[in-house]
Amino acid sequence: MDLEDFPDVLALRYASSGAKAIWGRRRKAELLRDLWILILEIQQKYGLAIPEGAVEAYKRTRDNIDLVRIDALDLELRHDVMAQLRAFNEVAGYECLHQGLTSRDETDNVEQCQIFAGLGLARDKTVAILVRLRNLALEYQALAIAGRSHLAPGQPTTHGKRLATHARELMLAFEHLEQFIERYPLRGIKGAMGTQQDMLDLLGSSEVSVTDLDSHVRDYFGFPRVLDSTGQVYPRTLDLEVLDILVQLAAACSNFAKTVRLMAGLGLAQEGRKKGQKGSSAMPHKKNARTSERIVGLYSALCGFKTMIERIAGDQWFEGDVSCSVPRRLAFPGAFFALDGLYEAMLTVLDEMEVFPALIKRELKYFQPFLSTTAFLMAAVETGMGRESAYDIIQKHAMDTAAEIEAGGENTLVTRLVNDGSFKVAPEEIYRIASEVKYGLAERHVESICKDIDVLAKRYPNMVSYNPEPLR
Known part of the structure; x- marks a missing residue:
């Protein structure tokens, strides 16, 4: 049965070539072989008897990876690591790996x-x-x-x-x-x-050698x-x-x-x-x-x-x-x-x-009276009105205006507030507030965040110009 008929959808349709290179079967086999060769060299360094030419043979055949053969061995052995091990031993002509390991x-x-x-x-x-x-x-x-x-x-x-x-x-x-x-x-x-x-x-009960092996593996693969x-x-x-x-x-x-x-x-x-x-x-x-x-x-x-x-x-x-x-x-x-x-x-x-931008501005203009309600509220508090009393007045007019709009009418919120004698904000102040689009410290927030990103960009300059691969 052709495995291409059963693709890994995430790999085939979505992941980039860079990600697939990390997780591919061949890459995993390469990493396994690198690990085995490294361990073998350290074991030899600390006195384990390794046949002459074995390390060189493994290095020479490191890239001779036959995935079909590995699959066949996996079916036979029902153990994927042992299948990888035997396949490597076969091409190298030695059986020196996996000593002292699980x-x-x-x-x-x-x-x-x-x-x-x-x-x-x-x-x-x-x-x-x-x-x-x-x-x-x-x-x-x-x-x-x-x-x-x-x-x-x-x-x-x-x-x-x-x-x-x-x-x-x-x-x-x-x-x-x-x-x-x-x-x-x-x-x-x-x-x-x-x-x-x-x-x-295996290494003569030498704690130093075992600790050194761990350190070599850590450093070789670049871990902290x-x-x-x-x-x-x-x-x-x-x-x-x-x-x-x-x-x-x-x-x-x-x-x-x-x-x-x-x-x-x-x-x-x-x-x-x-x-x-x-x-x-x-x-x-x-x-x-x-x-x-x-x-x-x-x-x-x-x-x-x-x-x-x-x-x-x-x-x-x-x-x-x-x-x-x-x-x-x-x-x-x-x-x-x-x-x-x-x-x-x-x-x-x-x-x-x-x-x-034109459609954004049109929407903003349409909603502007409603977007000003908190500014109306702050202005009312400054006149000495109780916060809850002012809130209730603005809410009532806002809800009535919304109902009027839903029935096909116009936005009359500003006019309602101007004509409400219990709302203590001066009419000219209400008109001023309704005409201003205020967004607080928004621009400063943008600048602060962008400065932090600039620092990152300097640390990783190669990624600034990265372009994504074409999407399906």
């Missing part, structure tokens, strides 16, 4: 290498997204827009501040990601029960530290923290995508269209926010992968077993593919998004 020494460390690389890719693309959000936030820093809470118009804000707020949320997740990368520990070579006993026996104690498996709560970070990153983008979808529905913006792109398959006039919907959908998928890891994080039996293997095999490639696909879609939307 399969978790190989799988956990190799998968952590893939996770570490995936986190690095996520970090870099997060910077690219933040830079684009910065640019758009500055471009629309002073574009006043009707701010909405509960989806209803509330007070004016600016479109730039709205974008900058999404950027700040993503920056909080980015800080979590950076800190985690700086402290992410490798499991190391711990053996069957985590005591390193077999390696001690190595765990000093594990069972057969490292704590799966560490895996859960990885998924927490990925979900936090994705959530910020999903919130942005929801904003784009809602603005598109109001006719204030759209995510952009590539020439020849179809909108609705049935209605030719429609410009559906499909890529933003993709972002939200991939966020949902990512949350599902997190649920898998939540189930195994608190379910370890003594020193460990392999019940966590299935969720981890599915969740880690899937989660990183989902985030990567989401990021590629996010970058595409940011590059192609269109905003319609």
Whole structure:
């Protein structure tokens, strides 16, 4: 049966080539072989008898990876690590690997290498997204827009501040990601029960040699530290923290995508269209926010992968077993593919998004009397009116005006307040307030957030100009 008929949809349709390179089967085999060769060299250094020419043979055949042969051996042995081991031994012509190890020494460390690389890719693309959000936030820093809470118009804000707020949320997740990368520990070579006993026996009970082996593995693969104690498996709560970070990153983008979808529905913006792109398959006039919907959908998928890891994080039996293997095999490639696909879609939307200032201003003018109600309230308090009494007067006139508009009438809120003798604000002040569009410190907020992004851009200059791959 042709496996191409059963594709990994996340890899095929959504993930970039960079993400697929990290999680591909060949890459995993390469990492396994690198780990075996490194351990063999350290064992030889500390006196383990290794046949002459064995290390060189393994190095020479490192890239001779026959996935078909590995699959055949896996069917025979029902053990994927042993299948990889035998395939490597066959091409090298020696049987010197896996001495003093358990399969978790190989799988956990190799998968952590893939996770570490995936986190690095996520970090870099997060910077690219933040830079684009910065640019758009500055471009629309002073574009006043009707701010909405509960989806209803509330007070004016600016479109730039709205974008900058999404950027700040993503920056909080980015800080979590950076800190985690700086402290992410490798499991190391711990053996069957985590005591390193077999390696001690193999290397003449030399604690120094066993400790040195862990240090060499840590440094070779570029990790900041190595765990000093594990069972057969490292704590799966560490895996859960990885998924927490990925979900936090994705959530910020999903919130942005929801904003784009809602603005598109109001006719204030759209995510952009590539020439020849179809909108609705049935209605030719429609410009559906499909890529933003993709972002939200991939966020949902990512949350599902997190649920898998939540189930195994608190379910370890003594020193460990392999019940966590299935969720981890599915969740880690899937989660990183989902985030990567989401990021590629996010970058595409940011590059192609269109905003319609004229329609935004028209909407703002329509709602302006309602958007001024809190300013009316502050002015009333300044005259000495009780806050609740003033609130009740404004609310009554606002509700009556809304009912009048719903019946086909005009917005008469300002006139109602001017004509209400119990409302102590002078008529000229009411007219002034109603004519002003005030959005507080919105522009300053934009500047503050953009300065922080500028610092990131200087630290990761190569990602400023990253371009997403074409979307399907």
